[in-house]
Amino acid sequence: MTTSWKDAAAKKREAISALIPAEWRIDNVPSVKEQVDVTDYIKQYLSREELGITESSADQIVEKTTSGAWSAEKVTRAFCHRAALAHQLLHCLHEVFFDAAIADAKKLDAYFAKHKEPVGPLHGLPISLKDQFHVKGVETTMGYVGWIDTFEGKKGTGKERVFESEMLRELRASGAVLYCKTSVPHTLMAGETVNNIIGYTLNPKNRNLSSGGSSGGEGALIGIRGSPVGFGTDIGGSIRVPAAFNGLYGLRPSTGRLPYEGMSNSMDGQNTVLSVVGPLGTTASSLRLVTKALLSQQPWLYDPLVHEIPWRSAEEEHIQQLLQFVGESVPKEKRLAFGIIHTDGVVTPTAPIRRAIKLVTKALEAAGHEITTWSPPSHRVLNDTGFRPWVFDGGRNVRDAFALSGEQMATQVSLYQNEMKEFTATEIAETNVAMRGLRKEYMEYWNSTAKETSTGRPVDAVISPLAPWPAAREAKYKYYGYSTWVNALDYTAVAFPVTNVDKSIDVKSSDFKPVDEKDQEIQDDYDPEIYDGAHVSLQIVGRRLQEEKILAVAEYVGKLIGK
Structure with a gap:
């Protein structure tokens, strides 16, 4: 590159900021050191009108827009703001295309008129989009400085700023308005979102915590209601x-249910455990809608890897x-049977997660479920x-990027350094054989639970932690096992909110006995004072x-616990 990577990153960062209208600028952004809940700030x-629009769920919004009660332009302007x-x-945000969105809304x-x-x-x-989608008129950096202007x-592919991912055709045909692309960790392979272009993406409930990753920009934007669904x-x-x-609610569908065609990715061509695309939103019904x-x-008919399975x-x-x-x-x-994972035997969930499991279990039992x-x-x-x-390719793909x-690699992805x-x-084939055997073994275990339930059916669903803590602190996301087992098995899963951290209740255990040093380290990273008020989900x-x-089970359980 003709300029240093720091200059290129700064130029891109400034270009994003320049697209924010002057009347929408915040003069004095509160310091991150202040534990400010910016969802209220x-x-x-x-x-008042913008608040009414932006604090509506996706399904509530389309009730208004499809009936003509709200104009698409009014709704789009509110969410752009x-x-x-x-x-x-x-x-x-990685990309802002508010003007194009308003033109589409008009x-x-x-x-309609x-x-x-x-x-x-x-x-x-x-609808907001993670910066893996290609959108006409803007670029896709995926957090890499070296992808800017490519x-x-x-370079010279003829696809720059003109190519669109397949799902966008379907969203536009359904009447959606696309207006921004959200931040990701460079490589995509991290539970925190950080890159050299826009820095670290913060959690709106508590900016001392991570928004998650790799769809962290989506989580943060929807969490602060800057998007109804993405x-x-x-x-x-x-x-x-x-x-x-x-x-929020977030759907991880099985592979082949929704179209991935034409999206950028890391380690493209690795097919043992595939990345899948899915929605995040404020309600389960929002996810169902999209x-x-x-x-x-x-x-x-447009993506050869999608199963022909209508809704x-x-x-x-x-x-x-x-x-x-x-x-x-x-x-x-009509009762259901649920399996409960209290711990995976590798890392023990922290106090707020354990309390969330008890809350959900108690609610399900009170309703009569097994x-x-x-x-x-x-x-x-x-x-x-x-x-x-x-790591099939030894990290070559991301190091080449x-x-x-x-540019420097963030600590969160230093595995690839x-x-x-x-x-x-041969080793890849052996891994595939091993994965097939593990999936078969797990399937047989799930089938065997029919002997333990009064319904005569295997367990209907499993309630599990997603991470050991409510949210990671910066550079402290050190265990992925509670989420990755689902990907390894290619199971369907929905994240759902349960409660919030209460520092007076969710105290550290005085008699905790760790499995090993990592288990102790994870427990040590939990501080009730820092986490107070943070979202707790399963x-x-x-x-x-x-x-x-x-999705239906998630909606039911959410209403059962008041979420």
């Missing part, structure tokens, strides 16, 4: 972790019937095997391709 800069404020407080309004009907089920709904690090990706927890850290809309566009209403109807019994015991014939302790095959073995694909600019041995074709896990069912 941001409200002073918004009108809040997103601009969010970036100044949290460093969560076209939607013109269509002429035809007296919406373009589609997402008519006028603003197409995935290459799309991220997940290869080791990258949708569910940001959703959990920011008090997932159904995408499937109505028949993505299997299956029958799969969720039984669960949705349970909503009528919230507040009372469920009839015996609870059993989940005692599956070793998660340590499963995760150790599932981790291998992340850093070499384009010579040094040369590692590349796996041979995940509901189902078998492969059970998106309809597990």
Whole structure:
């Protein structure tokens, strides 16, 4: 590059800021050292009408836009304003294209005025996108300085700023308005979001904590209500972790359910444990809305890896019937069976996570559902095997991306700093065989739970931690096992909010006995004073391709616990 990587990063960072209108600038951003909940702080800069719009869920918004009660332009402007404020407080945006979004919204309004009907089920709904999606008119850096002014690090491809990922065609056809792309950790392979372009993405509830990763910009933006719903990706927890850290719902579908065609990625071509795309939002019904809309566009006709599985209403109807019994015991014939993971035997969850598990367990038992302790095959073995694909190429792909600019690698991804041995074709094949065996073993265990339940069915879903703590502190995300086991098995999972940290209740255990040094280190990183008020979330896990069912279960459990 003709300039230093620091100069190139600064120029890009300033270009993003320059796209924020002067009237939307915050003069005195509060210091991060102040433990300010900026989800409340941001409200002073918004009108009453903007607050009403931006604090509505995606499904509430489309009720208004598809009926003509709210114009697409009004809704889009409100979210552009809040997103601009969010970036100044949290460093969560990589690309801003507000003008293009407003122009698209005006076209939607013109269509509605002429035809007296919406373009589609997402008519006028603003949707944010993780910076893996290619969008016409803007670039994709994926957090790499060396990708600035290129197409995935290459120049002269003819795709720069004109190519779009497949899912965008489907979102636009459904009437969605696209207006920004959100921050990621360079490499994508981290549970915190940091890169040399925009710095560290902060948690809006508590800026001393991480927003999660790798869809951390999505988590932060939606968490502060700068977006009603957005799309991220997940290869080791990258949708569910940001959703959990920011008090949101996040769907990790199984591979092949939603289209990934035409998106940028790290280590593209690694097929043992695939990254998947899925939504994050403030409600389970928001996730259902956008997932159904995408499937109505028949993505299997445009992405060869998508299964031809339309939305299956029958799969969720039984669960949705349970909503009528919230507040009372469920009839015996409608009850569900849940497996509960209290610990994976490798790292012990901290006090707030343990309390969340107890809260959910108690609520399910009070409603009459069946609870059993989940005692599956070793998660340590499963995760150790599932981790291998992340280093199949010895880190060459990500090191090559850093070499384009010579930029420094963040501590959070220092795993890739040094040369590692590349796996041979034989070793990759052996890993695939091992993974197949582990998936079969886990499937048989799940099947065997039918003998333990009064329903006569195997356990319907598993309640599990997503991380040992409510959110990671900077450079302290040191254990991924509670999220990656789901990816290794390719199971469907939904993150959901449970409660908030209460420093008077969620105290450190005085008699804790660690499994090993790492277990002790994780416990030591939890400080009730720092974490006070932070979101506490869990995940509901189902078998492969059970998106309809597990979303319905998440919605039911959320209403059962008042979330």
